[in-house]
Structure formats: structure tokens, C-alpha cells
Amino acid sequence: VALLVADALAARRAAPGPLPIALGVAETIVAGAVPGLLAAGLLVLILRRYWAPESLYSPLTVALVLGAFTAANFLQPEGGLVAVTVMGIALANQRWAVVRPIAEFKENLRVLLLACLFIVLAARLAPGDLTQPGLGGLLFLAAVMFVARPACVLISTVRSELTWGERLFMCWIAPRGVVAASVSSLFALQLARAGVPGAGRLVPATFLVIIGTVLIYGLTATPVARLLRVKLPPAQGLVVVGAHRGARAVAAAVRAAGIPVLLVDTNAEHIAAARAEGLRCYHGNILAEHVPEHLPLDGIGRLVALTRNDEVNALAAVRFREVFGRTEVYQLAPHDVPGVAGEAVSQHLRGRVFGGAPLTFAELDRRLATGARVEALPPDGATPEPDGAAPVVPLFAVRGEELVVLTPEPVSRPRPRQTVIALVGGAAPAPSPAPAAAAVTR
Numbered sequence: 001v002a003l004l005v006a007d008a009l010a011a012r013r014a015a016p017g018p019l020p021i022a023l024g025v026a027e028t029i030v031a032g033a034v035p036g037l038l039a040a041g042l043l044v045l046i047l048r049r050y051w052a053p054e055s056l057y058s059p060l061t062v063a064l065v066l067g068a069f070t071a072a073n074f075l076q077p078e079g080g081l082v083a084v085t086v087m088g089i090a091l092a093n094q095r096w097a098v099v100r101p102i103a104e105f106k107e108n109l110r111v112l113l114l115a116c117l118f119i120v121l122a123a124r125l126a127p128g129d130l131t132q133p134g135l136g137g138l139l140f141l142a143a144v145m146f147v148a149r150p151a152c153v154l155i156s157t158v159r160s161e162l163t164w165g166e167r168l169f170m171c172w173i174a175p176r177g178v179v180a181a182s183v184s185s186l187f188a189l190q191l192a193r194a195g196v197p198g199a200g201r202l203v204p205a206t207f208l209v210i211i212g213t214v215l216i217y218g219l220t221a222t223p224v225a226r227l228l229r230v231k232l233p234p235a236q237g238l239v240v241v242g243a244h245r246g247a248r249a250v251a252a253a254v255r256a257a258g259i260p261v262l263l264v265d266t267n268a269e270h271i272a273a274a275r276a277e278g279l280r281c282y283h284g285n286i287l288a289e290h291v292p293e294h295l296p297l298d299g300i301g302r303l304v305a306l307t308r309n310d311e312v313n314a315l316a317a318v319r320f321r322e323v324f325g326r327t328e329v330y331q332l333a334p335h336d337v338p339g340v341a342g343e344a345v346s347q348h349l350r351g352r353v354f355g356g357a358p359l360t361f362a363e364l365d366r367r368l369a370t371g372a373r374v375e376a377l378p379p380d381g382a383t384p385e386p387d388g389a390a391p392v393v394p395l396f397a398v399r400g401e402e403l404v405v406l407t408p409e410p411v412s413r414p415r416p417r418q419t420v421i422a423l424v425g426g427a428a429p430a431p432s433p434a435p436a437a438a439a440v441t442r
Contacts, residue, residue, distance in 0.1 A: 003081050004028060006187040009196050031075035032082020039068035039083070040090035047097035058105040078190065118178045121185055122207070129204040130211070137205050141212045149174045165228040172224055175213045180206050235301030236403045237261065241286050241316045242306040243270035243279075246364045249374040250306065250395065251279050253421045257376060257398045260299045264291075286316045292323055302328035302405060304354050308361045310334040317351025330405050333358035355423070356394035356406040364423070372426025376419050390428045396421040 007028050008021045043064050046052050052060055065084055072083035091099050133140065150171040157167050184206035191199035225231035237260035240251050244267075251261040251274070263274050263281045271283045284291055286305075303320045305313035313331035320329050329351035367390055374395065397404040397418040404418070 002183050002187065003078060006190055007078070009191060009194070028076050028079050028082060031079035032072045033086045035068040035071040035075070035079075036083035036086030037090055039064040040087045040094070043091065044094055044097045047099070054101070057102055061102050061105075078186075114178045117182055121178070121181045124185070125204065125207060130208055132204045133201060133208055137208045140205055141209050144176075144209055145174075145213065145216070163230075165230045169225055169228050169230050173217050173221055175217045176206075176210045177214075181210060233299065233401065235297075235299055236401055237297075237300030237302075238403065238405075239264060239295070239297070239300055239303040239320070240306060241265075241303065241313065242308075243267065243274040243281060244306075244308075244365075246361070246368055247306045248274050248277060248279060249368065250304070252277060253374040253376060254396060254403070255279065257396075257403070257419065257421065258401065259398070259403045262295065262297075262300060264295070287312070287319060292320070297323070302403075303330065303351070304405065305329075305331040305351065306354070306361070306364075307332075308365075310350075314350035318349060327352070328405075330354040330407065332364065333360050335360055335362065352405075352407050352409070354395070354405065354407065356408065357391070358408055359393055359423070363429070366429070367423060367426030370427035372423055374421065374423055376421050377424075378419070390426045393423040394420050395423060 004025050007024050043061060046060065047057070065087065068083040068087055069080035072079035091102075153167060153171045157170070162170075181203075184202050188199050188202040191202070222231065238251075238254055240247050240261060240263050243263040243265035247263060247265075248270075251263055255261045261280065263271070263279055264284065264286045265271055265274075265281070266283070266285050268283065271281045274281045280296075282291075282295055284294070302324050303317065305316045307313055307316075310332075314334070317329040317331050331351040331354055333353045333355070334350065372390065376398070377392075394406045397406060397420055399418045406420075
């Protein structure tokens with residue numbers, strides 16, 4: 001929209017009248033949209049037909065983006081911005097090829113480029129430039145914050161399910177950043193060449209808006225959210241992958257500590273049993289493409305995968321790293337199959353091991369079958385272990401509303417005055433028979 005407005009201003013200076021302005025805007029749209037759509041279609045075709053190795057997906061995308069940008073600029077000055085915008089919209093909304101790896105590369109590249117760009121753009125300004133807009137600049141900042149942003153939000157949320165508190169918070173929060181700075185710098189040069197009066201004030205006014213919105217919104221976001229009652233508590237809840245007997249026992253103990261829990265399973269009988277116990281459930285495949293968007297994750301900040309399948313546990317943990325971060329995805333210790341080299345899932349392809357001591361699904365199931373229970377131990381207390389019982393395995397530490405998932409790592413230990421949720425009781429595993437002496441033959 002900013003590009004089209006700038007083109008309209010330049011066209012009005014060159015040839016006054018609505019027809020030249022409309023033609024100039026239409027030329028920019030067509031000259032940008034066609035190369036952008038062609039580049040997006042070519043990239044989707046290459047990905048769908050597997051015409052390029054996966055290692056070249058990112059550089060191939062960059063090459064097509066630069067090609068579309070150059071072609072559009074050749075057809076129409078500044079049409080490249082339209083081309084890359086249209087290409088991004090087309091790629092994001094198509095369903096024929098997977099572009100997730102490209103999106104991840106784009107996010108990493110974006111952080112580096114924007115960090116450098118902000119420094120370069122800000123270096124072009126002298127300290128006196130920020131005072132150049134004067135009172136008019138402050139009024140412009142006030143109009144952006146108190147008129148334009150609220151009008152945009154209120155119109156966009158008509159008949160939506162947002163509460164008035166959420167709408168008002170969205171009206172207040174809209175910091176400006178490097179996109180506004182880079183676009184204003186580009187258009188200031190373009191408008192100055194076209195002879196538009198006041199073009200030199202565009203960049204200082206934009207940086208005034210950036211500084212003002214970042215400072216004001218940044219300092220007031222938390223108090224305003226608290227005032228409007230839209231501030232969520234820290235996400236201490238837990239997603240448990242699996243709803244079998246062991247998963248239900250773990251979930252029930254965590255819920256009893258006042259921590260929200262959500263069970264996810266594809267087994268209808270397990271889901272029915274969990275619902276009968278009053279546990280919150282989601283019947284579906286944790287690995288399905290759109291499950292992270294469909295899960296009710298309010299107040300939930302970590303995942304523990306407890307299925308009998310080590311590969312499913314590992315895939316769920318890797319999948320939800322994008323949602324909760326690498327440090328907050330856990331899984332049962334993988335089985336080691338005797339005689340199969342490299343059977344255990346590699347550490348970088350799975351989550352952190354769940355439990356204060358390594359606990360496999362087979363061991364968890366065996367102990368529950370022999371009378372074990374998952375229960376909260378008193379702070380700084382100990383539960384005596386009867387003769388023949390398996391050792392206590394700490395699973396979580398709880399203090400107030402804070403939940404810590406325990407692991408065998410040295411840094412993961414319960415702290416004083418924390419309630420420990422642990423696996424207690426159950427028969428100890430039978431001792432392995434001593435290996436028979438190997439026969440020696442000659």
C-alpha cells in the first residue's frame with residue numbers, strides 16, 4: 001500500500017489527473033505481480049517434482065526472489081517490492097509443496113539482515129534530524145497511536161470473538177520497526193527526485209514514530225495488559241503425549257498440584273478412560289500437520305511424550321521444539337534393543353529424558369502393574385521404600401504455581417521447599433541371571 005501511494009504521488013507530479021495516477025498504479029501492480037507469481041509457481045513446481053536436492057532449496061529460493069525482484073524493477077521502477085510480496089503471499093497460501101524448511105531459513109536470514117539494516121538506516125540520521133519534525137511530528141505520532149491504530153483494530157475485529165479487553169490491548173500495542181524505517185528511506189529518495197514537497201521530512205518523522213512507539217508501548221505493555229485483565233499467567237502447564245494408564249497417572253498427579261494438563265492420544269479407549277477420570281484430552285495424532293494450531297495451549301509451556309513408541313516420542317519432541325523451545329520438550333528414555341547397533345534415537349533428534357532417573361515405557365508400565373503409584377511427596381520429606389520395592393523416581397518438582405520437569409541431568413534436581421511428584425512403589429526388577437561361563441573349545 002505504501003508503495004502504491006508513493007507511485008500515485010509521483011505520477012500526480014508528473015501528469016496531474018486521475019487517469020495517469022490509475023495507470024501508474026496499475027502498471028506497478030501488474031509489473032510486480034506477474035514476476036512474483038511466476039517465480040512462486042516455478043519454485044513450487046521444483047519442490048513438488050523434486051527437481052533439486054533439499055540442500056539447495058534455500059539458495060534456490062533466494063535466487064528466484066532476486067530474479068523476480070530484478071525482473072519487476074526492469075519492467076517498472078520499484079515493482080520489485082510488489083513482486084517479492086506477491087511471491088511470499090503465493091508461497092504461504094499454496095498447498096502443493098512443503099515450504100517449512102524455506103520459512104525457517106527465511107526467519108534466520110531476516111534477523112541478520114534486519115539487524116544490519118537498522119544500524120545502516122539509523123546511521124544516516126544526525127541527532128538534530130529527530131527534532132526536525134517539531135510539534136507536527138509529535139501530533140503525527142499521536143495520530144498514529146490514538147487514531148490510526150485503534151481505527152484499524154476496531155474495524156478489523158468487527159463480529160470477532162475477541163473480548164473488549166483484548167481489542168483495547170491490540171489498539172494500544174503496535175510498535176513500528178525496521179520495515180517502516182527502510183520503506184520510508186526508500187520512498188523519501190523517490191519522492192524527492194519527483195519533486196514532492198516535504199519529502200525530506202519523511203525519514204525523521206518515521207524514526208520519531210519508531211522511537212516513540214517502541215518506548216511507550218514497551219514501558220506500558222505489562223501494566224496495560226494487567227489493567228485490561230488480558231495478561232496470562234506464566235505457562236506452567238503440560239502436554240502429555242499418550243493417555244494410557246501411566247500417562248493418566250502422571251497427568252492426574254500434576255493436575256492435583258494445580259497445574260493444567262492436556263492429554264493427546266489417537267486411542268479412543270484411552271481418551272474415554274482419561275475423560276472418565278476428569279482429565280482434559282484431545283483425540284488426535286500429535287504428529288498431524290495442524291495439531292499445534294488446534295491444541296488449546298493457553299497456560300501450557302512444555303511437552304512430555306510417554307507413548308510406548310520411542311520414534312513417536314522423539315518426533316513429537318522435535319516437532320514441538322518450535323512451540324515450547326528445546327529445553328521444554330521431554331520423553332521417556334528410549335529402549336536399547338540388544339544386538340541392534342544404533343537402535344537408540346540420537347540425542348539431537350529427540351527430547352530431554354524424562355524423570356530423575358532414566359525411565360523407559362516398559363519399566364513404567366511394569367511398575368504400575370505391580371502396584372506403583374504417582375504421588376506428591378512432602379517438601380524435604382522422604383517416602384520409605386519397603387523391602388523389595390523399586391526405588392523412588394522423582395518426576396516433577398512443584399513450588400506454588402511453578403512446575404519443573406526433572407531429568408537425569410546434574411542441573412535438574414529438586415530445590416528446598418519444593419513438592420516432588422514421584423513414581424513410588426512397585427516391585428523391583430528381577431535380578432538378571434549371571435551369565436554362564438563360556439565353553440572353551442580347541
